[in-house]
Amino acid sequence: MNIEQTxxxxxxxxxxxxxxxxxxxLMLGQGxxxxxxxxxxxxxLLLTLTTALAAYSLDNPHLYISAALTxxxxxxxxxxxxxxxVLLMNMHRDVQALANKTTVMLGGASLMVFSYxxxxxxxxxxxxxxxxxxxxxxSVVLLGMLLMISHRQAVAHVVGFMSIENGxxxxxxxxxxxxPMVVELGVAFDVLVAAVxxxxxxxxxxxxxxxxxxDLLNRLNEVDK
Amino acid sequence: xxxxxxxxxxxxxxxxxxxxxxxxxDMGKFNIWLNAxxxxxxxxxxxxxxxxxxxxxxxxAFLIDPFNVYLIVLTAFVGFTTSIFxxxxxxxxxxxxxxxxxxxxxYYSMYQGFMLAMYxxxxxxxxxxMWVAMEGATLATVLLxxxxxxxxxxxxxxxxFILCGVGIAQALFGTILLxxxxxxxxxxxxxxxxxxxxxxxxxxxxxxxxxxxVFLLIGYGTKIGLVPLHNWLPDAHSExxxxxxxxxxxxxxxxxxxxxxxxxxxxxxxxxxxxxxxLMMGFGxxxxxxxALFLHRQKDIKRLFSYSSIEHMxxxxxxxxxxxxxxxxAALLHMTVHSLTKSAIFVTVGHASQVAGSQSMGKIRGLIKxxxxxxxxxxxxxxxxxxxxxxxxxxxxxxxxxxxMHGYPWLAPLxxxxxxxxxxxxxxxxxxxxxxxxxxxxxxxxxxxxxxxxHLGLVLWLGLAIPSFLAHWxxxxxxxxxxxxxx
Numbered sequence: 001m002n003i004e005q006t007x008x009x010x011x012x013x014x015x016x017x018x019x020x021x022x023x024x025x026l027m028l029g030q031g032x033x034x035x036x037x038x039x040x041x042x043x044x045l046l047l048t049l050t051t052a053l054a055a056y057s058l059d060n061p062h063l064y065i066s067a068a069l070t071x072x073x074x075x076x077x078x079x080x081x082x083x084x085x086v087l088l089m090n091m092h093r094d095v096q097a098l099a100n101k102t103t104v105m106l107g108g109a110s111l112m113v114f115s116y117x118x119x120x121x122x123x124x125x126x127x128x129x130x131x132x133x134x135x136x137x138x139s140v141v142l143l144g145m146l147l148m149i150s151h152r153q154a155v156a157h158v159v160g161f162m163s164i165e166n167g168x169x170x171x172x173x174x175x176x177x178x179x180p181m182v183v184e185l186g187v188a189f190d191v192l193v194a195a196v197x198x199x200x201x202x203x204x205x206x207x208x209x210x211x212x213x214x215d216l217l218n219r220l221n222e223v224d225k
Numbered sequence: 226x227x228x229x230x231x232x233x234x235x236x237x238x239x240x241x242x243x244x245x246x247x248x249x250x251d252m253g254k255f256n257i258w259l260n261a262x263x264x265x266x267x268x269x270x271x272x273x274x275x276x277x278x279x280x281x282x283x284x285x286a287f288l289i290d291p292f293n294v295y296l297i298v299l300t301a302f303v304g305f306t307t308s309i310f311x312x313x314x315x316x317x318x319x320x321x322x323x324x325x326x327x328x329x330x331x332y333y334s335m336y337q338g339f340m341l342a343m344y345x346x347x348x349x350x351x352x353x354x355m356w357v358a359m360e361g362a363t364l365a366t367v368l369l370x371x372x373x374x375x376x377x378x379x380x381x382x383x384x385x386f387i388l389c390g391v392g393i394a395q396a397l398f399g400t401i402l403l404x405x406x407x408x409x410x411x412x413x414x415x416x417x418x419x420x421x422x423x424x425x426x427x428x429x430x431x432x433x434x435x436x437x438x439v440f441l442l443i444g445y446g447t448k449i450g451l452v453p454l455h456n457w458l459p460d461a462h463s464e465x466x467x468x469x470x471x472x473x474x475x476x477x478x479x480x481x482x483x484x485x486x487x488x489x490x491x492x493x494x495x496x497x498x499x500x501x502x503x504l505m506m507g508f509g510x511x512x513x514x515x516x517a518l519f520l521h522r523q524k525d526i527k528r529l530f531s532y533s534s535i536e537h538m539x540x541x542x543x544x545x546x547x548x549x550x551x552x553x554x555a556a557l558l559h560m561t562v563h564s565l566t567k568s569a570i571f572v573t574v575g576h577a578s579q580v581a582g583s584q585s586m587g588k589i590r591g592l593i594k595x596x597x598x599x600x601x602x603x604x605x606x607x608x609x610x611x612x613x614x615x616x617x618x619x620x621x622x623x624x625x626x627x628x629x630m631h632g633y634p635w636l637a638p639l640x641x642x643x644x645x646x647x648x649x650x651x652x653x654x655x656x657x658x659x660x661x662x663x664x665x666x667x668x669x670x671x672x673x674x675x676x677x678x679x680h681l682g683l684v685l686w687l688g689l690a691i692p693s694f695l696a697h698w699x700x701x702x703x704x705x706x707x708x709x710x711x712x
Contacts, residue, residue, distance in 0.1 A: 193361075217383060220384070
């Protein structure tokens with residue numbers, strides 16, 4: 001199937017998938033926390049646009065609610081909270097040197113290839129567009145994990161965590177035109193509670209180890225000291 | 226059906242009530258009453274199911290069948306007995322000045338929040354809501370792990386939050402794939418209902434379902450504590466308040482396994498190559514062996530028993546993976562006896578560490594001489610969990626072993642080896658703690674050991690003779706999961 005033969009909606013979804021994937025890579029290589037949060041908000045915005053687009057083209061009004069939820073939670077609330085935390089801890093000036101950036105980026109690229117490999121069996125039952133969309137979602141999930149592994153700041157971990165959720169939402173919208181409403185509301189509620197809990201945690205970690213560097217959280221392990 | 230709504234409503238009232246008034250004296254007693262009423266409601270529900278079979282609520286939101294109803298009763302029972310233990314335990318912790326009023330409010334409120342999430346996981350008919358409730362259980366307990374606000378407990382809670390959050394996100398991806406397979410054959414809004422999925426399982430696309438199962442197993446497997454996703458478990462169990470360790474080990478792990486088994490039933494319906502079973506066997510056996518080996522090098526008593534939980538959850542996952550009536554029956558029985566025994570052990574462990582003033586096993590000595598009830602409780606509990614006859618754990622482990630020899634004889638030596646290693650690992654630590662002279666100045670604490678006596682009594686009973694209604698129940702559940710009955 002040629003890409004010019006598909007309808008406008010499908011083409012738009014494909015470009016959105018590409019952009020969402022790109023933001024994940026941008027986050028992966030980002031050492032400055034404020035910029036990381038900005039790119040994360042951008043990814044949320046792309047997700048909102050995709051949802052609204054799906055709602056419009058598929059004439060499915062409940063997706064508008066989902067788009068609004070994404071906008072409020074992922075584009076406004078979470079980035080605002082994280083930004084406030086970074087400014088409060090005076091971390092916005094530190095550039096965090098990422099150890100072996102090249103390896104991490106190469107790892108990210110191979111994760112993307114891996115996602116395509118994993119999801120390839122479903123291509124027989126569906127269109128290649130769907131394969132692209134699902135594979136990008138899965139790679140956003142995996143890249144979110146890689147982000148958490150490669151960055152040492154608690155704030156970056158939260159960004160990775162929330163970016164994983166973004167990938168999942170993208171899959172839900174593109175592949176299945178949104179989950180049933182009750183599930184979507186439940187998931188949004190969980191994300192909201194998780195965001196609030198992260199805020200509480202920052203406070204606790206700050207008061208107990210006076211830093212948000214997770215490398216300092218190393219007391220509990222099975223290694224004899 | 227009213228009973229099912231009641232089971233969900235009572236903990237909800239509890240959350241709100243304790244959030245306002247949880248710091249007052251006697252709230253521990255009120256918590257016991259709340260759980261007792263809930264237990265009665267679940268028994269009522271169970272009697273209904275026993276009489277009329279599977280119940281589906283009119284709006285199809287809730288499904289109660291023989292498989293989940295017994296877990297619901299077990300959840301309510303362990304929740305109830307743990308609340309009996311928690312009441313004097315938390316009062317003692319408050320006297321020591323470890324807790325403030327606000328934290329006590331949080332504790333009682335989230336105790337009920339956790340129970341609500343567990344009941345929701347079990348009763349819901351919607352695979353999406355099951356995920357939401359499972360994540361809800363993490364969110365409810367994460368602040369309880371860090372209740373004491375020590376650097377260690379905050380680290381444990383952070384690990385728990387991040388690992389379980391990321392893990393469970395994989396399960397959501399699996400659920401989305403499941404939904405994707407389901408919408409291809411059915412209508413959108415109802416496609417995630419388990420009752421609908423199960424009816425149409427044979428028409429679902431097997432390739433998509435197999436990929437989905439991998440994600441679901443990783444996701445819920447993180448919560449079961451399957452190796453290599455188990456790191457959060459010993460930390461969260463050892464740093465939180467002990468009643469929390471009891472319900473985490475006794476309930477959360479079971480319910481996560483329940484979610485995996487539900488999904489396995491769908492995958493088995495769609496594809497006929499036992500891929501889901503092999504995956505569960507592999508991860509289960511690995512967790513079983515690693516858990517058993519790690520028992521040896523523990524220094525903290527609560528970490529010791531959390532590794533023992535990993536070991537036992539591994540065995541159950543393995544048994545469900547083997548499939549077939551006998552292994553499934555054994556796994557269901559093992560879920561029950563493990564829950565009962567492990568929560569009883571955590572109750573005695575809680576008292577033992579209060580007696581010694583430390584969780585470090587090097588400092589806990591001479592328990593039988595100081596407080597015989599606690600010492601004997603710990604010893605008998607350990608004997609039960611290590612799989613000695615005549616306790617119920619022996620029966621279920623023996624059945625798992627039989628099923629293994631039947632289907633996969635070359636795996637049986639590994640199982641036997643693991644059981645032996647685990648036994649040695651437990652006893653080398655327990656023996657010096659319970660026997661021997663007591664250290665100077667060690668005094669008994671105020672303890673309520675009825676939960677231990679009741680739990681271990683039940684485990685003993687299950688080991689000697691399984692009552693006929695329970696056997697009937699297990700057979701019904703086995704029939705549902707594996708397609709035929711063991712008896």
